[in-house]
Amino acid sequence: MRITGRTFAQLVSAAAVALLAAAAGTAFAQAKAAPAKASFNAAACLACHAPVKAFYDSGKHKAVGCNACHDGTADHLADSKKRPATKTDLATCGGCHQNQYKSYATMDFHRTARYEKKQMTGPAPDPAYDLLMTPHGFTKEHNLPRGHTFALLDQYVVDRAFGGRFAPKETWRYLAGAGDFKVWDVVTDLYPNDSDQKVFKPGTAAAANPVCLSCKTQDHILDWAFMGDPVPGAKWSRTSKVVEAARSVNHALNCIFCHDPHAAKPRIVRDALIEAVTRTDFPTLYSQDARKTKVDVKDLGVRGYTRKIGMLERYDGKLQCGQCHVEYNCNPGFDPNTGAAIPMADKRTNYFPFVGPGDILKAYDHIQFRDFRNQFTGAALWKAQHPDVETYYGSKHEKAGVDCAQCHMPRVKDAKTGKFYTSHWQTNPKNYIKETCLQCHGQWDEKQARYVIESMYSHYQGKVRNAEFWLAQLIGKFGPAQLTGVPEDALKAARAKHGEAHANWEWWTAANGASFHNLDLAKESLARSVAASQEGIKILDDAIKAKQAPPPAAPAAPK
Numbered sequence: 001m002r003i004t005g006r007t008f009a010q011l012v013s014a015a016a017v018a019l020l021a022a023a024a025g026t027a028f029a030q031a032k033a034a035p036a037k038a039s040f041n042a043a044a045c046l047a048c049h050a051p052v053k054a055f056y057d058s059g060k061h062k063a064v065g066c067n068a069c070h071d072g073t074a075d076h077l078a079d080s081k082k083r084p085a086t087k088t089d090l091a092t093c094g095g096c097h098q099n100q101y102k103s104y105a106t107m108d109f110h111r112t113a114r115y116e117k118k119q120m121t122g123p124a125p126d127p128a129y130d131l132l133m134t135p136h137g138f139t140k141e142h143n144l145p146r147g148h149t150f151a152l153l154d155q156y157v158v159d160r161a162f163g164g165r166f167a168p169k170e171t172w173r174y175l176a177g178a179g180d181f182k183v184w185d186v187v188t189d190l191y192p193n194d195s196d197q198k199v200f201k202p203g204t205a206a207a208a209n210p211v212c213l214s215c216k217t218q219d220h221i222l223d224w225a226f227m228g229d230p231v232p233g234a235k236w237s238r239t240s241k242v243v244e245a246a247r248s249v250n251h252a253l254n255c256i257f258c259h260d261p262h263a264a265k266p267r268i269v270r271d272a273l274i275e276a277v278t279r280t281d282f283p284t285l286y287s288q289d290a291r292k293t294k295v296d297v298k299d300l301g302v303r304g305y306t307r308k309i310g311m312l313e314r315y316d317g318k319l320q321c322g323q324c325h326v327e328y329n330c331n332p333g334f335d336p337n338t339g340a341a342i343p344m345a346d347k348r349t350n351y352f353p354f355v356g357p358g359d360i361l362k363a364y365d366h367i368q369f370r371d372f373r374n375q376f377t378g379a380a381l382w383k384a385q386h387p388d389v390e391t392y393y394g395s396k397h398e399k400a401g402v403d404c405a406q407c408h409m410p411r412v413k414d415a416k417t418g419k420f421y422t423s424h425w426q427t428n429p430k431n432y433i434k435e436t437c438l439q440c441h442g443q444w445d446e447k448q449a450r451y452v453i454e455s456m457y458s459h460y461q462g463k464v465r466n467a468e469f470w471l472a473q474l475i476g477k478f479g480p481a482q483l484t485g486v487p488e489d490a491l492k493a494a495r496a497k498h499g500e501a502h503a504n505w506e507w508w509t510a511a512n513g514a515s516f517h518n519l520d521l522a523k524e525s526l527a528r529s530v531a532a533s534q535e536g537i538k539i540l541d542d543a544i545k546a547k548q549a550p551p552p553a554a555p556a557a558p559k
């Protein structure tokens with residue numbers, strides 16, 4: 001069976017979701033966009049802005065005045081050097097699209113904030129996690145995700161990103177907050193006179209950089225050249241001071257990530273994804289996908305440098321959610337062949353490989369990049385982000401044409417008007433099984449669907465623990481091997497096995513929902529991890545034995 005678009009059953013009422021959203025008691029920024037003034041003369045503006053005209057005329061916003069999203073238009077008309085302001089907040093869109101806006105910021109009270117993955121109940125528990133990951137910054141704090149409107153806030157306060165500089169104004173009471181908000185209404189900078197990215201508090205790291213921010217907000221969309229290249233005129237780039245960039249943005253996960261504001265049509269804006277779907281040097285899941293959604297890349301920019309957007313022929317979660325729910329490299333690292341440092345000035349610090357777990361190390365070999373070296377073995381390792389889309393590729397649901405939105409953005413009914421809209425509460429589907437799973441799996445009830453999801457998770461967790469055990473054994477062999485003085489080539493071969501075992505384990509501690517998205521792929525890759533660890537152990541065991549064996553007997557003296 002192949003499903004294209006939404007099935008009729010999915011359009012069935014889902015008032016429960018609307019009720020849940022209403023009951024969540026979330027706070028919202030004032031969503032009061034001025035309704036488009038009928039008198040606004042867009043034609044005067046469009047005379048000078050041909051690229052915008054093409055978008056605007058093609059879509060459903062052509063009745064919406066430019067002044068709905070741009071302030072200071074009168075001054076700009078009088079003097080085009082006086083730039084109008086551009087609103088990038090969610091509430092401006094929400095002024096006319098209340099249902100989408102309100103559902104977007106619904107709170108999931110099942111998922112606690114700062115749920116560290118290395119708790120005993122988490123997907124990457126200690127002691128193994130620290131052994132496998134030290135000295136990487138993620139050992140300072142590594143959490144399960146929560147709702148989209150928290151994306152900036154959670155990054156500002158996490159112990160690994162800004163060294164403890166940013167703190168919630170309301171101390172721990174900030175955890176009770178929800179809804180849509182400006183991050184600077186909630187956090188404060190404890191060191192406003194110091195803009196250097198560094199560690200202020202013990203137990204923290206200062207690992208964030210401007211590329212990280214571009215996956216949390218697009219407030220800076222007009223200030224950022226393609227790929228974050230440091231070009232003249234662009235206010236922010238990969239090499240900017242991240243603390244200053246962080247101070248300048250306010251809104252997480254803007255609507256304009258997925259919707260072009262002028263055409264009101266689907267798009268992508270993350271530059272490294274646009275680069276990944278257009279590049280031809282190394283095959284990607286996208287380039288090999290026979291059913292791929294076409295991406296029409298447009299060069300824009302009225303400030304003297306180019307920014308790009310990718311207009312899509314249809315909504316497609318693999319691309320739109322794939323702006324962030326993917327493996328990407330967004331940090332400095334080193335060349336594994338030469339050991340040379342790769343700083344933020346290098347384009348490789350904004351890179352989407354867009355491949356599956358079997359190809360991930362090949363993709364990074366291709367651009368000659370690794371993130372860090374394990375403290376105990378010296379192996380050059382990859383640090384995974386969250387390869388959710390890549391994991392989903394090739395799954396049974398993906399092959400059947402099911403899109404992310406069908407499980408994470410159900411169609412629901414507005415309780416008052418009876419009209420259907422797309423819930424923008426992208427959360428764990430366990431929050432709306434009836435509106436998602438049961439629309440297609442009509443023979444199940446909610447309990448059964450939940451049982452299936454949770455059983456798959458339990459099975460998966462066991463395999464991840466298994467891979468961790470063998471990695472720990474491999475790491476533990478390096479000490480004795482080095483004490484015994486085994487030759488360097490044996491250590492080198494074992495480190496290569498460590499790199500492979502690590503990649504096939506860490507993918508699965510980093511990916512979200514992977515037990516459900518593609519359990520078969522997870523099992524295959526985790527089994528590969530175990531095998532690589534065991535191969536590494538054997539290399540070191542053999543080398544130790546060879547070293548400890550009594551020297552070969554001297555040839556017998558000739559009689």
Ligand code: HEC
Pocket residue numbers: 044045046047048049066067070073074076077080081083084085086222302303
């Ligand atoms: C006479 C030609 C002209 C007209 C008419 C005009 N613009 Fe512009 N607009 C420009 C130029 C030139 C720039 C680039 C200014 C710069 O960067 O120095 C610009 C820049 C902009 C920008 C980008 C601002 C930024 O932050 O970079 C926006 C938004 C904009 N115009 C919107 C409008 C709107 C809305 C109208 C109608 C009210 C309008 N323009 C009418 C010439 C015009």
Ligand code: HEC
Pocket residue numbers: 042045046049051052056061064065066067068069070086087088221222256261262300301302303309
């Ligand atoms: C629904 C909100 C919305 C409306 C309506 C809107 N804009 Fe924009 N505009 C934006 C946003 C957001 C941006 C930032 C760039 C982006 O998102 O691609 C932008 C960017 C621009 C730019 C900069 C383009 C560039 O090349 O960098 C211009 C020029 C512009 N708008 C002109 C207009 C004009 C003219 C109109 C009316 C015909 C208009 N806008 C209506 C939201 C809007």
Ligand code: HEC
Pocket residue numbers: 033034035036060061063064065068069092093094095096097255256259260261264265
């Ligand atoms: C002043 C009111 C207004 C504002 C502000 C506004 N929109 Fe719209 N939008 C409309 C109207 C009117 C339509 C066309 C009505 C329809 O067909 O449902 C529309 C249509 C759309 C559609 C297309 C729906 C479809 O059926 O294809 C999308 C997507 C959209 N808007 C997103 C946005 C986003 C994102 C923003 C903020 C950047 C925004 N809108 C701001 C009024 C507005």
Ligand code: HEC
Pocket residue numbers: 090093094097100101104253254255256257258259315316320321405409420421422423424
């Ligand atoms: C991560 C991508 C993404 C973001 C961010 C996003 N949307 Fe959407 N939006 C979608 C998808 C997917 C659809 C469903 C399109 C379909 O199936 O036809 C949609 C549909 C819509 C529609 C069309 C009407 C409907 O309900 O189907 C509107 C209007 C809209 N979104 C407004 C918004 C607003 C307002 C925001 C910000 C508060 C926003 N969107 C943020 C992905 C996104």
Ligand code: HEC
Pocket residue numbers: 108111144145146147148149150151152154155215216217253257317320321322323324325404405408409426427428
């Ligand atoms: C601009 C980047 C970005 C885009 C686009 C994006 N996400 Fe997310 N998503 C995030 C981040 C960051 C978090 C974690 C936020 C946090 O923990 O504060 C997250 C969290 C989530 C969660 C966990 C929410 C919860 O309640 O626990 C789900 C589910 C999710 N995203 C699904 C999606 C889907 C489906 C799409 C596409 C329709 C999508 N996301 C698009 C960045 C993004």
Ligand code: HEC
Pocket residue numbers: 001002003007396397400402406407429433436437438439440441449450452453519
């Ligand atoms: C849009 C329709 C659709 C939705 C929504 C949907 N499924 Fe499915 N599901 C399918 C189809 C079609 C298949 C069969 C694919 C095949 O076997 O080729 C399938 C297969 C499965 C499988 C077997 C997968 C495997 O690898 O063997 C499970 C388990 C499952 N679905 C559970 C769920 C759960 C739980 C949800 C809700 C979170 C859900 N599905 C949502 C259509 C859907």
Ligand code: HEC
Pocket residue numbers: 111144145317318321322325388389392397402403404405406407408427428429430453454457512513514515516517
């Ligand atoms: C057939 C239904 C289905 C589809 C399609 C699907 N997901 Fe999921 N997703 C789930 C289920 C079910 C879970 C929760 C698994 C669990 O809790 O064990 C989940 C979990 C997640 C999570 C983690 C949420 C959390 O609570 O931590 C993210 C993020 C996510 N999915 C993103 C995506 C993206 C992006 C896509 C498209 C590439 C996608 N999903 C496609 C069913 C689906």
